[in-house]
Amino acid sequence: MTKPEKAPVPKAHRPKARVAKGFRDVEAQEIRALKRMLATIEQVYELYGFDPVETPTIEYTDALGKFLPDQDRPNEGVFSFQDDDEQWLSLRYDLTAPLARYVAENYDRLPKPYRSYRAGWVYRNEKPGPGRFRQFMQFDADTVGTDNPAADAEICMLAADTLEKLGIPRGAYVIRVNNRKVLDGVMEAIGLGGDENAGRRLTVLRAIDKLDKIGIEGVRDLLGKGRMDPSGDFTPGAGLDPAASDSILAFVNATSGATNAATVENLRQVLANNPVTAEGLEELSAIAAHVDESGYGDRVRIDPSVVRGLEYYTGFVVEAELTFDMRNEDGELVRFGSVGGGGRYDGLVERFRGEKVPATGFSIGVSRLYAALKHLGQIEEDTVAAPVVVLVMDKGRVGDYQAMVRELRDAGIRAEMYLGTSGMKAQMKYADRRGAACAVIQGSDELAAGEVQIKDLIAGAEASRAIENRDEWREARPAQVTVKRGELVTAVRDILGRYTP
Structure with missing residues (x-):
């Protein structure tokens, strides 16, 4: 009599050891170098009189509101989940929206203007790519409670001083400045004013924000029907007609003058005269005067192509761009580009309090800046002796x-x-x-x-x-x-x- 065959014993499930897509591990040498870099940034922020504050990694999704990176619904652009009370929570996508919630919640006891800085990880539920991660670090400085253009000018000076303190020489970077009110005036002129066009305006902003990556014709495609990128992915466009696209591109391509004041005057010549545009141009003029008087006019330049991709910016916008070339993943020689940015967001705190609370700030993309400093040889080798x-x-x-x-x-x-x-x-x-x-x-x-x-x-x-x-x-x-x-x-x-x- 033959013995019955034994059923095979299933192997225990072994999870595959792998890092999640769009995330990465960071090891000792880079961590120590990052700490030194962050300490240098902190020194500059402290010299400017900013105080540290930390906010949680997780916020109620409605506190982030309609300003989510992709769409105004949970889990689009952000990582979200529900708690035991079935309320939506999200990992923060930047450090600005949580700061607005913190200021609104503690408004009566904070000094105004309230000046603070913070560093931390932020999370974007977006398609990862070469050098583009779903988790990355930012280091912000913000002034909340004043609409004085001098506060915007100071943000530009802070950005310049921080880059130089980290070892980026003058001439290897530029602080580029614009004003969203000027672009809003252009949008009104082509029929994209009002809340009902908020989605299309955001599409236009994101199209312009990609100018340095895809060129003027790529932006034109995104302003129109849309664009197919080299990977085969199609990005829907804003659906503007050719005349409206031409108006946007005329604004973006306004010739830079020999001085910031000359650039403002060039913008006056190509833009329709309306109250919103005029207000934005006056603010740009005031910022230009402040940076010139403070000795930063050679480093801070007005540039109509700067828009910043998030909808919550209401006026002044700024980008810190490195101007040297380096090889990309395909071996092509390209300009390094932006390592930080920010602007004025006068509506974020107002969402909570129902009263005007103007604010302005700047955010450094820590990983991008670290890569730039490493390329320039400004990152020290690990100086901590092994035990x-x-x-x-x-x-x-x-x-x-x-x-x-x-x-x-x-x-x-x-x-x-x-x-x-x-x-x-x-x-x-x-x-x-x-x-x-x-x-x-x-x-x-x-x-x-x-x-x-x-x-x-x-x-x-x-x-x-x-x-x-x-x-x-x-x-x-x-x-x-x-x-x-x-x-x-x-x-x-x-x-x-x-x-x-």
């Missing part, structure tokens, strides 16, 4: 080894005790992989003599490449010293001093 590794030769003497580690740490030396269960060979391999400059060893012989052995792993690696056989290695005993137990810290410090300035 000294104390090997565990006798598992019954863990306390003794931990005491060595404590002595080194008390002396300001990074140190760790090996916490695995492997033997000496594996422990030495671990120290190598950690990048340790030296390893501390005390076996039974060293303990009996009251000594410790210290291996210079960097010198040892160099010597091993020159030594040809095992006997020669043993005879040379390269990069290894034995000292009294009480001289541990001094001996380790001497070895580390060989490799640090």
Whole structure:
């Protein structure tokens, strides 16, 4: 009688180790460099009198409102979910909308104008691409509670000073300025005024915002029926007729003058005269005067092609653009482009309070700026020394080894005790992989003599490449010293001093 066959035992489900699409892991060297970069930005923001504030990563979706990056409904452009009360929550898509909620909620106790800065991760539920992630960091500074154009001019100065403090030389960047009221006047003239045309206006703004990426003909397509990109994806257009598109493009292509004042005058010549346009031009004139008087006129330039893609901007808009060239993913030489931007958003706080609360601000795209600084050689290599590794030769003497580690740490030396269960060979391999400059060893012989052995792993690696056989290695005993137990810290410090300035 044959035995019945056993059913195969299903394998346990193993999730695939993979990072989510549009996200990335960040490792030690970049994290440390980013911290130094953020500290420099913070120094400049503090010098300007801004104070830090933090807001949560998650906000009620209605607090973000109709200004979501893609559409005014949950989970379009943002990552959203419902809580136990069935209220929609969203990961913040920028740091400005949460600030507006914070100011509205704490309005009566805050000084006005309220000046603050904050850094943090933001999230966009949008199609990722080369260099375009769904999670990225921003670093913002904002002034809330004044409509003085001097506040807008100061934002431009802040942007310039921050770039220079980070090591971007004058001439390698430009702070480009425009005013959305001027464009709103153009939109009214072509019949796109009013709330009923808000969606088409946003499509127009996004089309213009892509000028530096797709060129004037690409923008013309997006103002009309739409555009097919090289990947085959089709982006619907704003549906403007040719005459309306020409009016928009005439505004965008208004000739820059020798001075900001001359550029404003050129705009007056090509734009229809209406109250909205006139108000925007006057604000541009005031900003131009402020930056010229403060000595920033050579770095801050009025540029009609700057629009910023979000709908909540109400007047002044600004972009910090790097003007040098670099290779893109396809090896083509392209201008680096924008590393930050912002503008005036007088309606965000008003949504909560029902009263006018003007505001203006600037946001740095930290990852973009980091890439630019790395390209320019302004990112320092990791200057944090790897820890000294104390090997565990006798598992019954863990306390003794931990005491060595404590002595080194008390002396300001990074140190760790090996916490695995492997033997000496594996422990030495671990120290190598950690990048340790030296390893501390005390076996039974060293303990009996009251000594410790210290291996210079960097010198040892160099010597091993020159030594040809095992006997020669043993005879040379390269990069290894034995000292009294009480001289541990001094001996380790001497070895580390060989490799640090």
